[in-house]
Amino acid sequence: MEQKKATMIVFDGDLDKAMASFIIATGAAAMGKPVTMFFTFWGLNVLRKEQYVKVEKNFLEKMFAKMMPRGPEKLGLSKMNYGGIGAKLMKKMMKKHNVVSLKELIEMAQDLDIKMVACTMSMDVMGIHKEELIDGIEYAGVATYLAEAEDGNVNLFI
Amino acid sequence: MEQKKATMIVFDGDLDKAMASFIIATGAAAMGKPVTMFFTFWGLNVLRKEQYVKVEKNFLEKMFAKMMPRGPEKLGLSKMNYGGIGAKLMKKMMKKHNVVSLKELIEMAQDLDIKMVACTMSMDVMGIHKEELIDGIEYAGVATYLAEAEDGNVNLFI
Amino acid sequence: MEQKKATMIVFDGDLDKAMASFIIATGAAAMGKPVTMFFTFWGLNVLRKEQYVKVEKNFLEKMFAKMMPRGPEKLGLSKMNYGGIGAKLMKKMMKKHNVVSLKELIEMAQDLDIKMVACTMSMDVMGIHKEELIDGIEYAGVATYLAEAEDGNVNLFI
Numbered sequence: 001m002e003q004k005k006a007t008m009i010v011f012d013g014d015l016d017k018a019m020a021s022f023i024i025a026t027g028a029a030a031m032g033k034p035v036t037m038f039f040t041f042w043g044l045n046v047l048r049k050e051q052y053v054k055v056e057k058n059f060l061e062k063m064f065a066k067m068m069p070r071g072p073e074k075l076g077l078s079k080m081n082y083g084g085i086g087a088k089l090m091k092k093m094m095k096k097h098n099v100v101s102l103k104e105l106i107e108m109a110q111d112l113d114i115k116m117v118a119c120t121m122s123m124d125v126m127g128i129h130k131e132e133l134i135d136g137i138e139y140a141g142v143a144t145y146l147a148e149a150e151d152g153n154v155n156l157f158i
Numbered sequence: 159m160e161q162k163k164a165t166m167i168v169f170d171g172d173l174d175k176a177m178a179s180f181i182i183a184t185g186a187a188a189m190g191k192p193v194t195m196f197f198t199f200w201g202l203n204v205l206r207k208e209q210y211v212k213v214e215k216n217f218l219e220k221m222f223a224k225m226m227p228r229g230p231e232k233l234g235l236s237k238m239n240y241g242g243i244g245a246k247l248m249k250k251m252m253k254k255h256n257v258v259s260l261k262e263l264i265e266m267a268q269d270l271d272i273k274m275v276a277c278t279m280s281m282d283v284m285g286i287h288k289e290e291l292i293d294g295i296e297y298a299g300v301a302t303y304l305a306e307a308e309d310g311n312v313n314l315f316i
Numbered sequence: 317m318e319q320k321k322a323t324m325i326v327f328d329g330d331l332d333k334a335m336a337s338f339i340i341a342t343g344a345a346a347m348g349k350p351v352t353m354f355f356t357f358w359g360l361n362v363l364r365k366e367q368y369v370k371v372e373k374n375f376l377e378k379m380f381a382k383m384m385p386r387g388p389e390k391l392g393l394s395k396m397n398y399g400g401i402g403a404k405l406m407k408k409m410m411k412k413h414n415v416v417s418l419k420e421l422i423e424m425a426q427d428l429d430i431k432m433v434a435c436t437m438s439m440d441v442m443g444i445h446k447e448e449l450i451d452g453i454e455y456a457g458v459a460t461y462l463a464e465a466e467d468g469n470v471n472l473f474i
Contacts, residue, residue, distance in 0.1 A: 004466075009314070011178060012236075016357050020327060020473075023437070027458040041174050042237055060247055067238060078328075079358055080383060089376055090441070097440040121181070124255040125248065142185040149312045150162075154465045156325070156473040157178075157314040167472070169336060170394075199332050200395055218409055225396060279339070282413040283406065300343040307470045308320075315336075315472040 005152035006035045009145065012158060013042035013069075014078035015087050015102065019094075021158045022105035028154065029112035036148040037109070038140075040119035044126065045069050046106075047118055047133045061127025068126075071134075072102040110136050117144065163310035164193045167303065170316060171200035171227075172236035173245050173260065177252075179316045180263035186312065187270035194306040195267070196298075198277035202284065203227050204264075205276055205291045219285025226284075229292075230260040268294050275302065321468035322351045325461065328474065329358035329385075330394035331403050331418065335410075337474045338421035344470065345428035352464040353425070354456075356435035360442065361385050362422075363434055363449045377443025384442075387450075388418040426452050433460060 006028040010021045021037065029035045039047055050071040057065060069075050080086040094101065100108070109116065116137040123129070123139075130139065149155045164186040168179045179195065187193045197205050208229040215223060227233050238244040252259065258266070267274065274295040281287070281297075288297065307313045322344040326337045337353065345351045355363055366387040373381060385391050396402040410417065416424070425432065432453040439445070439455075446455065465471045 009178070009182075011175070011316075017327070020325070020356060023458055024325075024462070027462055031459070031462060033462075040178060060251055064247070064251075089380070093376055093380075093441050093443065097437075099437060099441060121255075121257060125251050125257060127251065142181050143189070146182070146185055146189060146191075146312070153311060153469060154462070154471050155312050155314065156471065157316050158327075158473050167336070167340075169333070169474075198336060218405055222405070222409075279413075279415060283409050283415060285409065300339050301347070304340070304343055304347060304349075304470070311469060313470050313472065315474050 003033045004154075005148055006033045006154040007145065007149045007152045007156070008035075008037045009157045010037055010039045010043035010046060011041050012078060013045040013075060015072075015075035015090065016077050017158050018043075018046045018072065018075060019102055019105070022102065022109055024156070025114055026105060026108050026112055029109070029114050033154075036115040036117060036145075038117045038119060038145045040122045041126070042068070044118060044122055044128055044133070045075065046072060046102075047116070047137060048128070049132060049134055050074070053129075053132045055129045055131055057127050064126055065128070072106060075102070106134075161191045162312075163306055164191045164312040165303065165307045165310045165314070166193070166195045167315045168195055168197045168201035168204060169199050170236065171203040171233060173230075173233035173248065174235050175316050176201075176204045176230065176233060177260055177263070180260065180267055182314070183272055184263060184266050184270055187267070187272050191312075194273040194275060194303075196275045196277060196303045198280045199284070200226070202276060202280055202286055202291070203233065204230060204260075205274070205295060206286070207290060207292055208232070211287075211290045213287040213289055215285050222284055223286070230264060233260070264292075319349045320470075321464055322349045322470040323461065323465045323468045323472070324351070324353045325473045326353055326355045326359035326362060327357050328394065329361040329391060331388075331391035331406065332393050333474050334359075334362045334388065334391060335418055335421070338418065338425055340472070341430050342421060342424050342428055345425070345430050349470075352431040352433060352461075354433045354435060354461045356438045357442070358384070360434060360438055360444055360449070361391065362388060362418075363432070363453060364444070365448060365450055366390075369445075369448045371445045371447055373443050380442055381444070388422060391418070422450075
């Protein structure tokens with residue numbers, strides 16, 4: 001019997017919440033569940049390339065882009081971040097306990113064929129272009145999310 | 159075959175999270191799913207009337223009511239709000255990309271017969287009266303939410 | 317017919333979100349649903365004993381432990397906490413309206429045989445030891461969560 005899907009809306013884009021999303025997602029995929037992760041609003045920052053990508057933006061878009069973290073290494077904690085110190089300490093403690101980093105979890109997710117989808121409406125609103133996001137992801141809107149969630153039993157908003 | 163329900167607990171009451179809730183909710187309803195949104199704690203602020211409503215309140219309730227945003231136009235962002243500037247910029251960018259406003263999404267939700275329920279326990283705790291909330295909503299407790307969620311497959315906590 | 321499970325990932329560990337988790341969990345259990353709550357990251361603070369427990373920790377772990385709230389009485393609100401004043405006022409208003417406290421909800425959850433599981437990976441990362449957490453809980457990882465969620469229809473991330 002085919003397994004039901006798992007879907008995750010990754011909304012927050014904090015280091016700790018993104019870690020939780022990918023730990024659940026890769027765990028579910030490893031157990032044979034088809035998994036779709038839908039990145040929306042601040043969650044898009046998880047998918048941003050680390051390097052600066054030159055694209056045409058208006059003033060507001062430039063401002064948003066500058067203030068938002070560029071990729072997994074730059075994300076802060078949802079609590080006790082203290083300007084990035086909290087995130088640094090958390091990463092140190094994860095390394096000590098051999099917990100794989102968010103960057104490795106993302107690669108793992110791609111190896112496990114987890115479908116990673118960037119929300120095109122959020123991209124428009126926040127002025128994020130495809131060139132700024134990592135390769136190997138898909139682009140879609142809420143209807144695509146709902147179609148996947150319809151076949152799922154573990155549907156989380158994170 | 160009757161479609162399974164979608165339910166959402168709208169807890170946070172930030173502009174961005176409320177937008178996400180209503181985009182998913184109206185999307186699901188447009189696809190024919192029966193949708194129930196359950197507004198609790200800070201989520202109640204989404205349902206508040208914009209205008210001040212005179213009701214009997216004790217000191218604490220008055221204080222809470224004054225500090226919490228009154229309706230969709232007053233909500234802040236969950237991140238990068240900067241005293242409301244972030245929310246203003248976000249709304250500007252949404253308008254530019256023809257994304258409907260939260261206020262319009264709420265009207266759309268009512269047109270689509272989405273069941274919007276205010277959590278009576280949270281109303282008690284936060285001292286919010288029925289007269290302060292918009293028309294066309296229902297009032298119930300956690301048992302009602304659970305009964306709806308039981309028939310759902312897409313049950314989100316936002 | 318056996319009822320489907322309800323599962324909750326308690327991630328945030330704020331007073332208001334923890335209250336919401338336990339109100340939903342005890343409500344579901346009272347209706348006969350098997351319920352599992354999985355406490356991870358900041359959610360672990362909900363399960364901490366109030367009293368200080370002497371355990372071997374390294375410098376970073378000590379720092380984290382000191383800065384994080386010890387048990388349900390010490391948790392803050394996710395919004396409008398103002399250094400704990402908000403949480404105090406909220407508790408006062410809950411008492412006035414005969415809403416049971418978080419501490420009582422936790423006891424109720426245990427009486428109702430709700431399975432409360434502490435995420436061992438998070439415990440490792442945050443340097444929290446079993447001796448620091450309340451009695452009557454279980455210890456497991458993400459695979460256990462996923463196995464429970466597989467049999468559930470109400471699976472929430474809070």
